[in-house]
Amino acid sequence: MSNLVKYRIAKSSALKIFTIFLAFVCVVPLIFILLYIIRAGITKINWHFLVNIPKPVGESGGGIANALLGSMIIIGVAALIAIPVGILGGIYLNENKKSRLAYWSRLCVDILQGVPSIVIGIVAYFWLVKPLGGFSALSGSVALAIMMLPIIIRSTEETLKLLPDSLKEAAFALGMPFHRVILKVIVPCGISGILSGVILSVARIAGETAPLLFTAFGNPYISTNITKPMQSLPLLIYNYATSPYNDWLDLAWGASLILLLWVLLLNIITKLTTRRWKVQL
Amino acid sequence: MESTIIRSKNFNAYFGENHVVKNVNIEIPKNHVIAVMGPSGCGKTTYLRCINRMHELIPGATCNGEMVLNDEDVYSMHPIFVRLKIGMVFQRPNPFPNLSIYDNVIAGYKLNGIKLPKGERDKVVEQSLSRAALWKEVKDSLHKKGTFLSGGQQQRLCIARAIAMEPEVLLLDEPTSALDPISTSSVEDLLHELKTNYTLIIVTHNMQQAARVSDRTAFFYMGELVEYDDTKKMFTNPRDNRTQNYITGRFS
Numbered sequence A: 001m002s003n004l005v006k007y008r009i010a011k012s013s014a015l016k017i018f019t020i021f022l023a024f025v026c027v028v029p030l031i032f033i034l035l036y037i038i039r040a041g042i043t044k045i046n047w048h049f050l051v052n053i054p055k056p057v058g059e060s061g062g063g064i065a066n067a068l069l070g071s072m073i074i075i076g077v078a079a080l081i082a083i084p085v086g087i088l089g090g091i092y093l094n095e096n097k098k099s100r101l102a103y104w105s106r107l108c109v110d111i112l113q114g115v116p117s118i119v120i121g122i123v124a125y126f127w128l129v130k131p132l133g134g135f136s137a138l139s140g141s142v143a144l145a146i147m148m149l150p151i152i153i154r155s156t157e158e159t160l161k162l163l164p165d166s167l168k169e170a171a172f173a174l175g176m177p178f179h180r181v182i183l184k185v186i187v188p189c190g191i192s193g194i195l196s197g198v199i200l201s202v203a204r205i206a207g208e209t210a211p212l213l214f215t216a217f218g219n220p221y222i223s224t225n226i227t228k229p230m231q232s233l234p235l236l237i238y239n240y241a242t243s244p245y246n247d248w249l250d251l252a253w254g255a256s257l258i259l260l261l262w263v264l265l266l267n268i269i270t271k272l273t274t275r276r277w278k279v280q281l
Numbered sequence B: 001m002e003s004t005i006i007r008s009k010n011f012n013a014y015f016g017e018n019h020v021v022k023n024v025n026i027e028i029p030k031n032h033v034i035a036v037m038g039p040s041g042c043g044k045t046t047y048l049r050c051i052n053r054m055h056e057l058i059p060g061a062t063c064n065g066e067m068v069l070n071d072e073d074v075y076s077m078h079p080i081f082v083r084l085k086i087g088m089v090f091q092r093p094n095p096f097p098n099l100s101i102y103d104n105v106i107a108g109y110k111l112n113g114i115k116l117p118k119g120e121r122d123k124v125v126e127q128s129l130s131r132a133a134l135w136k137e138v139k140d141s142l143h144k145k146g147t148f149l150s151g152g153q154q155q156r157l158c159i160a161r162a163i164a165m166e167p168e169v170l171l172l173d174e175p176t177s178a179l180d181p182i183s184t185s186s187v188e189d190l191l192h193e194l195k196t197n198y199t200l201i202i203v204t205h206n207m208q209q210a211a212r213v214s215d216r217t218a219f220f221y222m223g224e225l226v227e228y229d230d231t232k233k234m235f236t237n238p239r240d241n242r243t244q245n246y247i248t249g250r251f252s
Helices: A002-044 A047-051 A065-095 A100-114 A117-132 A137-161 A165-173 A178-189 A191-206 A233-241 A246-277 B044-051 B079-085 B101-105 B118-131 B151-164 B181-194 B207-213 B231-236 B241-247
Strands: B004-015 B018-029 B033-037 B061-069 B086-089 B169-173 B199-203 B216-221 B224-230
Touching: A002 A246, A047 A065, A065 A100, A065 A137, A065 A178, A065 A191, A065 A233, A100 A137, A117 A137, A137 A191, A165 A178, A165 B151, A178 A191, A191 A246, A233 A246, B004 B044, B004 B199, B018 B044, B018 B061, B018 B199, B033 B044, B033 B207, B044 B061, B044 B169, B044 B199, B044 B216, B079 B086, B086 B151, B101 B118, B101 B151, B118 B151, B118 B181, B151 B169, B151 B181, B181 B199, B181 B207, B199 B207, B207 B231, B216 B231, B216 B241, B224 B231, B224 B241, B231 B241
Parallel strands: B018 B224, B033 B199, B033 B216, B086 B169, B169 B199
Antiparallel strands: B004 B018, B004 B061, B216 B224
């Protein structure tokens, strides 16, 4: 009898150790990637690197200012497009859970999430680049906005779903019209979840290269005109990392580290907003 | 002669095909406490929610018949006006978790975009909280979140929020069912005092509560209004067999 119990205890601890081991395995790749990129990139980053544009082949030095600024503009415009559409779409899905339109749009959102980013890039190319007659940052923003949409919509919907119906009833019973119930009660109570969805979606698209290849296209100079080609961090990394020049490879490593830190920072901000803005129900 | 504030005539309510309130005729006098009692699922809450048109917010819910507030048909008014005139307190306390106690009380103004001067705002808050017998307990923590209060305090906060809008009628849907006995008795005491300013309709499946707080009682059974009379008479000498059985506890 006691042997049987001992066997079960042993089995139990074996499983426990196994899960701990696997959890550790999940972390290892990230640690390796981080260490590798930090080691290769940290020496390249300095003030000069952040405020200068790349030098032509053969000249040493240069920086990634054009890509940094470009990334910010492209992502900013994408967010301007995707945030209102995504949040309002999520509100609709939560308010009309059973309607036919909600069923189909939920399905479409799920499928959209699975569409390869390169396909979205091609679509943006045919929608915007061809009709407008040239590559532009705007077309890249549209492609990225399409990628952000499903994340924002679903996280908004999931957040609002958790709010109790009694909250909405309290608001309606005070004679509030629908738009005020949504804007003054439902959205403020779910703001932490909505915000974290938005920030996560920005983190998700910050490193996207494929949709930008034939939309934003890239630009070796600083540009702030969204109707013209513009450089971005992932594009710079893609182009320079495949080049044969050591100076350019260095730039790519430095840019990789910046991009990585950016995404890391956004994830940390997400965690903080969730905590800071959480409404205790 | 007392004046009637709410009158229903041949009133029916449905959830889809389900007929939950059947042909109810009732006249509710001003400045009285009316208890609506009956076993679970008898349509009493549904009837209450029809009075301020909350029923129709549920998908598939419909109703017909006459529902009159002060000679005006509720169902031809805009629901927003109806709900401004007929306040409601729910079964579970539901203060707005994103607002302070102060803002919860004036939520009906603040969230509706009605601007009040600061002095008047303070007056409304103090008056409503005093009437809801909560002022003394919270006057030093008005800017803490409403959810910081205990359940009983939260429910009185919800009552304060409803009466801050100066409604003519206050509907209470089992307001004490989620509360402990002490909070329950403070809410019940409150109903007595509120009667001078408002007409109160309280749904309860607690018979003692109906007997304690109300002037008149309506007994619902299986969606029908079985009996509606003075509370004293109803509990001592009911006319209908089903009422007799219910108040003597032969079925529940």
